[in-house]
Amino acid sequence: METASLSGVLSYTKLPGSSLCNSDDRFWSSVPRGRRIACFSRQSSNGFNGFHKPLSKALVISNSCSKTRNHAVLKGPFFRDDPIQKKILNSEANWSVGVCTLGENVVESHHVHVTDEKIGVLLLNLGGPETLQDVQPFLYNLFADPDIIRLPRLFKFLQRPLAKLISVLRAPKSKEGYAAIGGGSPLRKITDEQANAIRMALEAKNVNANVYVGMRYWYPFTEEAIEQIKRDRITKLVVLPLYPQFSISTTGSSVRVLQDIFREDAYLSRLPVSVILSWYQRQGYISSMADLINEELEKFAKPEEVMIFFSAHGVPLSYVEDAGDPYKDQMEECIYLIMQELKARGIANDHTLAYQSRVGPVQWLKPYTDEVLVELGQKGVKSLLAVPISFVSEHIETLEEIDMEYKHLALESGIENWGRVPALGCTSSFITDLADAVVEALPSAKALSASREDTEELEYDPMRYLVKLFFGSILAFFLLLTPSVVHAFRNHIF
Structure with missing residues (x-):
């Protein structure tokens, strides 16, 4: 694979056998076919995705031990042109991202090391309203997320008013849906059960770990889980989003929040962290x-x-x-x-x-x-x-x-x-596999040691960004300027 210094373009490199990748750059592991390891390096690549579409600038997940030559592709513009997501996956902060699948002999070889650590596992999920009264504030938190409603930078001041408006208008219908399933979401209860099951599965592998739940839009919020991690003085952390596939709106949003929290905290910025961004291929x-x-x-x-x-x-x-x-x-x-x-x-x-x-x-x-x-x-x-x-x-x-x-x-x-x-x-085979993913990710944990200069907002062309996302804001202005909507908004708010 030819190496080139292309800003904002990262590609996976093929590793022999099942050895860990210890690149100086940030890396995550992915397993598109069978058992393989991949890492980040700053390179250019030409490859094909799993459906044989040629790509020039892309993140290509390459095989290391597979019977097929298909690749999964994470397209370049995701990293190159989006300031929010570039901070997550292409910033100079040393976020290390977890290894997904290794041979059993490799996993066993790390048990002796992880038992000396105070291990934490942070499960990330969406969250959901537990009562009908929670529905509107939950929706507000959801739509106030800039990764859910993506407004041009110059119109970010509309984010919260628009979120308030949409949450108020959507709450009645959403309440009907939650009422039909018992009056609230079972997501927190199920996620807590999964956390306990993963903890026990890790114990069975001789890995003692505290497992935390952090929800993006409702209790317990990610920020609450991080505070508990600090109180417990965790020495190594694996972040496991409960989304099999990566999306800007799910894992991307949660990781962005984590970066913001870790960057401002002296203890957290030194905490070795490994993030498993996707695991649909396991x-x-x-x-x-x-x-x-x-x-x-x-x-x-x-x-x-x-x-x-x-x-x-x-x-x-x-x-x-x-x-x-x-x-x-x-x-x-x-x-x-x-x-x-x-x-x-x-x-x-x-x-x-x-x-x-x-x-x-x-x-x-x-x-x-x-x-x-x-x-x-x-x-x-x-x-x-x-x-x-x-x-x-x-x-x-x-x-x-x-x-x-x-x-x-x-x-x-x-x-x-x-x-x-x-x-x-809590299907046992599924829980066991998630526990395996955690164990395999532990050796790749790195501290987030970024200076303020390293974590400043990335340079970008405001006009280009405005033009590119302008049409995404049309709905916002349409809603705000529609008389019937303004009237409804006033009735609910005032």
Whole structure:
């Protein structure tokens, strides 16, 4: 691979065997096929993604021990042109990002070292309102996140007023959804159970660790978890987002918050940290998903005739096309890997992918779940198994959106037999694999030792950034200037 000094362009390098990568630059590990290791280095690369599209400037995940030559690609503009995300993954701060899969002999060799440390594991998740009274403030926290509503820098002052407006307008409908599933989200309870299960799985591997839960938009907030980590005097930390695939709006947003907190704290800035940015390619996860799909297929009278319907949480199309979010590529490869695992077990059902949960008039990733369900019914599909591929815990998008709205739409469209794969939750094989990921990530932990000069806002062209994201702000101004919306806003706020 030819080395070149290209600002903002990072690529994975292929490593022999299963040895750790100890690059001077920040790195994360990823496992697109089988067991392999990859690291960050500042290079240029030419490669192909898992669907054979040539790319010039991209993050290419290369094979180190695989039978296929497919690659997953994290597109260059995600790092090159977006100031917020460049701070996360391309800043001069020494964030070390965790290794995903190693051979068993390598994992065992590190146990002697990790037992001398005071290990912490931070699970990151979205969070959810636990009561109907929590819904509106939860929505406000969500829409106040600049990684959720991406306004041009010159209009950042609109972020909070717009978040207040949208949360007030959306709260009544959202409350209906949460009321339908019992009056609140079960996400915190399930995540706490997963944390306890991971802690016990680590203990079984002779790794004693404190496992913390940090939610992005509701209690316990990430900031609360970090304060507890400080009080416990953790000496090495692994950050594990409970999102299999990376997106700016999920893992990216949470990591940005962590960087902001760590940069301002003397203790935290010296704490060795390893971040696992994505883990959709891990064999344990893939096998666990295949197990659940297989179990649900067996409940149909004719399992071989069932269409496997993967429904992923959507993101705005601009995230992928303008900001270079790798979510779509990772999702497609994730499904490819699951279907390959099923085929190896003799399961060759047809399958398809669609994206759910879109909001507002802007274009989101297509195809849309609701539209595809209607199309499948029109094409004569009679048996459908829904797979909530983005989610490892049950919450509003699975319990209400899929189980109620989409099921009703499917049956109404002519689909006669409906099934749904449950979220992984505390499935033992899944929890064991996450524990393995933590152990494998520990050796790559590095301290965040950045000076203020290193962590200043990156240089950028204001006019170029304004033009690029201008259309994302049109909705904001439209909402603010619409008389009916202003009237509704005044009634609720004043």
